[in-house]
Amino acid sequence: MRLRAALALVPLLGACGPGAEGGDAAPAAAPAGAPGARPTRDVLDATLAELGVSRRKGVISARELRANRGLMPGESADLPEEGDAPLDATSAPTLDPAGASGAAAEPLDPEMVEFRDGLVGMALSDPRYLKTALADVVATSEELSPSMAAGLRERARPADELKVLMQFARAAPSAPVAAALAELTLTHDDPTVRAFASWALVPAGETEGSGAVVTTLLRRLKYEKDTQALIWAARALASHGNLSGLAALSAIASGPASDDAAAANQQFYEVVRSTVGREDVAVEDANGVMADWASGSVDRPSPAPDALRASVWRLISDLSGEHFQLRGVDDARFILSRLGPWAAAELGAALEDEDDYVRLHVTQVLERMGQRGGGAAPSLRLALRDQSDAVAGAAAEALAAVAPEACLPALLARLEEAPPHEVRVAIIRAAGRSATVPAPLLLGCFREAGAPTDLRLAAAAGLLGTDLGTGDENEVLNWLAETMTRPFGDPAGAEALVGAWVAKVEGSGGDELRAAWSDFGPKQAIIHTADQARARRSGRAALLQAHLTVSR
Numbered sequence: 434m435r436l437r438a439a440l441a442l443v444p445l446l447g448a449c450g451p452g453a454e455g456g457d458a459a460p461a462a463a464p465a466g467a468p469g470a471r472p473t474r475d476v477l478d479a480t481l482a483e484l485g486v487s488r489r490k491g492v493i494s495a496r497e498l499r500a501n502r503g504l505m506p507g508e509s510a511d512l513p514e515e516g517d518a519p520l521d522a523t524s525a526p527t528l529d530p531a532g533a534s535g536a537a538a539e540p541l542d543p544e545m546v547e548f549r550d551g552l553v554g555m556a557l558s559d560p561r562y563l564k565t566a567l568a569d570v571v572a573t574s575e576e577l578s579p580s581m582a583a584g585l586r587e588r589a590r591p592a593d594e595l596k597v598l599m600q601f602a603r604a605a606p607s608a609p610v611a612a613a614l615a616e617l618t619l620t621h622d623d624p625t626v627r628a629f630a631s632w633a634l635v636p637a638g639e640t641e642g643s644g645a646v647v648t649t650l651l652r653r654l655k656y657e658k659d660t661q662a663l664i665w666a667a668r669a670l671a672s673h674g675n676l677s678g679l680a681a682l683s684a685i686a687s688g689p690a691s692d693d694a695a696a697a698n699q700q701f702y703e704v705v706r707s708t709v710g711r712e713d714v715a716v717e718d719a720n721g722v723m724a725d726w727a728s729g730s731v732d733r734p735s736p737a738p739d740a741l742r743a744s745v746w747r748l749i750s751d752l753s754g755e756h757f758q759l760r761g762v763d764d765a766r767f768i769l770s771r772l773g774p775w776a777a778a779e780l781g782a783a784l785e786d787e788d789d790y791v792r793l794h795v796t797q798v799l800e801r802m803g804q805r806g807g808g809a810a811p812s813l814r815l816a817l818r819d820q821s822d823a824v825a826g827a828a829a830e831a832l833a834a835v836a837p838e839a840c841l842p843a844l845l846a847r848l849e850e851a852p853p854h855e856v857r858v859a860i861i862r863a864a865g866r867s868a869t870v871p872a873p874l875l876l877g878c879f880r881e882a883g884a885p886t887d888l889r890l891a892a893a894a895g896l897l898g899t900d901l902g903t904g905d906e907n908e909v910l911n912w913l914a915e916t917m918t919r920p921f922g923d924p925a926g927a928e929a930l931v932g933a934w935v936a937k938v939e940g941s942g943g944d945e946l947r948a949a950w951s952d953f954g955p956k957q958a959i960i961h962t963a964d965q966a967r968a969r970r971s972g973r974a975a976l977l978q979a980h981l982t983v984s985r
Contacts, residue, residue, distance in 0.1 A: 471816070474787055486743045549581060553566075553601075570601040585598055585610065585613035585630075596625075599632070608641065614634050615646040615649040616649075624658075625662075631650065631665035637672070639672075646669070647670065647675050651670065661696070663681055668682070676722070676731060702719065704722070728803075729805040749765070749791060754791075774808060775808075777799070777809040778808050784809070793824050796824060800835075802834070804837070810835055810840075817829055837868040841871065847860060858888050864895060865895015865898065875892040875896050893912070897910075897930060915974070931973070935977075
């Protein structure tokens with residue numbers, strides 16, 4: 434049992450570690466010889482310089498933001514907005530792994546341009562010529578690649594011509610062509626073109642230099658609304674060693690029977706077969722692949738790590754305080770948190786950057802990664818003593834997420850140093866998420882005289898996930914019920930904790946409690962007003978207390 438296993442870990446910590454007599458008392462001095470805050474430096478600029486790229490200058494432009502989220506109805510991609518810089522390797526290098534250095538593109542060979550357009554015209558004139566055209570493309574792939582990439586970037590080119598070019602691109606993948614295809618998945622307003630572009634990217638997974646398309650495809654996962662485009666974006670990601678799209682494929686395949694569901698199921702199992710290395714696979718294999726990805730056991734590195742690293746570090750630069758924009762930050766966090774285990778080393782290095790915003794957001798990204806971020810655990814242990822209390826607290830919670838089996842010693846060691854209150858609360862919350870919850874320590878914090886609400890809530894969250902005795906569990910739940918009805922403190926936080934407990938409660942009256950709890954919620958997804966929220970919490974608190982009284 435988790436409770437019994439925890440007893441040996443906390444014999445010397447007293448009620449709740451150092452400073453237990455009062456939650457608001459000034460922390461004691463750190464023990465002699467305790468590690469101090471780690472020095473920071475300009476890791477970001479140094480790494481970007483090493484990779485041949487630079488920070489984004491100034492704010493993210495309106496055009497880039499539009500590209501980040503994908504086109505919306507009525508928006509045009511043909512013309513830049515006034516004041517926008519061109520969307521090139523300097524302003525958005527995540528789209529162009531081949532242009533990370535910012536070097537000017539070489540002029541195209543006119544003969545190759547004419548040859549390309551002739552092949553497109555031939556394939557469009559009669560589908561029977563497509564096979565011949567594809568053979569010519571493969572035979573001249575090296576010379577044709579720059580013209581192919583340029584043709585895919587021509588915004589005025591009709592969709593049917595683009596689709597022929599994309600068939601050529603699939604037959605003869607290259608890094609420049611992969612970058613152009615990635616741009617189409619991000620910016621084209623025709624969903625069939627976006628789907629075709631992702632489909633054409635699937636063979637590029639084995640192509641040197643194409644790795645940076647991963648970040649673009651991950652952005653597509655966030656914003657894509659067309660089901661076919663989403664299916665192929667997920668499939669192209671998998672071919673590049675990133676299985677973040679498997680959950681989307683599984684969800685579509687599990688939906689109502691349709692052509693989209695069938696296509697998603699087929700591509701899902703193609704990925705499973707490729708991952709396990711055999712044709713005869715079952716549901717158990719699929720579940721195992723998804724679990725292995727979540728735990729960090731599956732990692733197929735990019736064939737072009739520097740191109741992908743450059744893209745990743747430009748996203749990390751978007752987390753800095755220089756151009757704090759919610760959409761840019763949110764996009765960067767989404768993409769970074771869905772990278773493979775290899776990225777943990779990059780994110781761990783970023784935890785030494787001098788920018789507080791970079792360090793804070795990176796710790797939160799690692800928390801989202803969960804065990805895929807396990808490679809950053811040593812850096813997170815050092816970050817427990819970060820000069821910023823916010824970063825140190827976030828590092829505690831991230832450490833519990835990336836290394837739940839091994840986080841507790843570092844958390845308890847930091848707790849013994851009497852950290853600031855914000856960090857202490859985060860450590861208690863993180864300890865409650867570890868594989869071996871130190872229940873006696875959490876109970877001591879919960880019962881601490883004068884303990885602030887945030888500390889008690891942090892302890893309660895971990896306690897409700899352990900094998901507490903009935904008396905201790907009822908004590909915690911009754912306090913949460915009372916907190917739900919107070920006009921101060923954190924009634925919403927208490928309600929969320931009780932809601933999670935209600936969702937899992939077993940035994941007599943559990944189903945009835947869940948149904949009644951749900952009845953108090955908003956109807957038809959209508960958000961409650963402040964008065965309605967207070968009435969809801971009051972009703973739910975009374976419901977919980979009645980349940981506890983009956984079940985004793």
